[in-house]
Amino acid sequence: MLAVIEGNDKTVVDMKVNIAGVEFKNPVITASGTFGFGKEFSQYIDISKLGGITLKGLTLAPREGNKPPRIAETPAGILNSVGLQNPGIEDFLKDELPAIKNLDTVLIANISGNTIEDYCSIAEKLSDSDIDMIEMNISCPNVKSGGIVFGTQPETVNKITGEVKKHCKKPLIVKLSPNVTDITEIARAAEAGGADALSLINTILGMKIDIHTKRPVLANNVGGLSGPAVKPVAVRMVWQVANAVKVPLIGMGGIMTGEDAVEFMLAGATAVAVGTGMFKDPEMSVKVVNGIEKYLKDKGINDVKELIGAVIPN
């Protein structure tokens, strides 16, 4: 039952959530690929005010990424085709992790690979690090091999999740692609494979053409759509998946405000991730935390967990 008392600023709100045994001080996380390895945004926000941060996707070997242009602006969003540019797992552990390992927030590494063995090997290397959780990206639309090819068939999702689980001592989050016919099938397959949590949605494959040059704006021709444009699709998918699985969900896609985050939680997400919105405002992640807290106080709700899956379907 939700408390129905009139809220005020003195209401003490419990913002903590728990995902797979990991406690988050609040349900707001940064989305992978939008937050680098943390240091860039530390000039704009106090990262310890966030529930967690998800780091830029890592692969076994360094990756140069796709040719530029890698970004195109679209109505209420962007298309990107970065292509998993990253320094590789070894350089990350050596050069990047030491600077962030003591941050007072949950650290989530995001991993990708060309083969199941790649994923297992990275998961193993991260298992002995200061990373708190691992998010497995089987849904990147911007790379030719690996990535999304693992994420669009229930059988392969089940298999890769099961294999990676064997090598992963940290809680494993599987990030789902929206570029599928039935996302609940994929979600069930990941859960059956042993996923501790699911995150959704990754970007939606899209395209923009310059009508004057008749060429696609992205050098890669196509890229992943993110931003407020995808929010209704993301909310719908979180709701469908929440009704199909028991593991906790991290919802994302176009979150710009506390109200947006609340919508995802009502749909069934235990936590949310802010991504593209931070390009508009580098302080947005913290503003979302404050926005959720304000919503709870205004409604007289004293525990954010009461929002999870509290939508009342018609």
Next chain:
Amino acid sequence: MGKNLCKIYSIDEIAANITDVVIESEFIASNAKPGQFLHIDCGDEINNFLRRPISICDVYDNKVRFIFEVKGNGTNRLAAKKRGDILDVLGPLGNGFTVSDEYKQPMIVGGGIGIFPLLNLAKQFDKKAEVFLGFRNKDRLVMENEFKAVSKDVSIVSDDGSCGIKGLVTEPLINRLENGVGDIIYACGPTPMLRAVKTLAEKYKVKCQLSLEQRMGCGIGACLVCSCQTVFTGTKKYKKVCADGPVFWSDEVTLND
């Protein structure tokens, strides 16, 4: 670095579709280096989801000046702002030009809207800089007198000869380099111009810095969309225009993107 809410002190169209803006910001004015940029929220997040990166033209007192060409909906909305309006600005961002007393004969080359970040650069050299500015035609000619006031000499070149010399902006530069003048070249402008300047710098063995442009996302080095190809001892590598640049040494960038 930093998010600033800045009041517009003045905003004027100085040529067709070219808008000259001065904003008030003590922080940016006292921290900006020539060649750095601002990342500006133009408003209307449906049609302009992203901020627009615009280079800093000049700073003085607590004022920051930037000039841009209206190219699409974002810059159009920015140009429609009024004196007194508040702009949400990130900056100063990126790495600017390397200015040093060691350079006695700086050559500054600008093409089209690439000339704007070069004014504050020229000012740093106490009338020692020789400036070469290229324009499409006389209707696009702006800031000639402002550059003249801070430079040793200014050469104007236009595509059609309607102002200055007809030809390419690199032609008068070649004359000076042939005469052994110039110990550093700074350039900002269209990529073909930058390629030509890079080639000249290699030919005449003169140090050279180029300011690059690329479509940007976050503007602070986190999202990796504004990459440019660089080369170091034969190895090609993408760097970030926003955080590693926008100014690069010419022998570092391939300009092959």
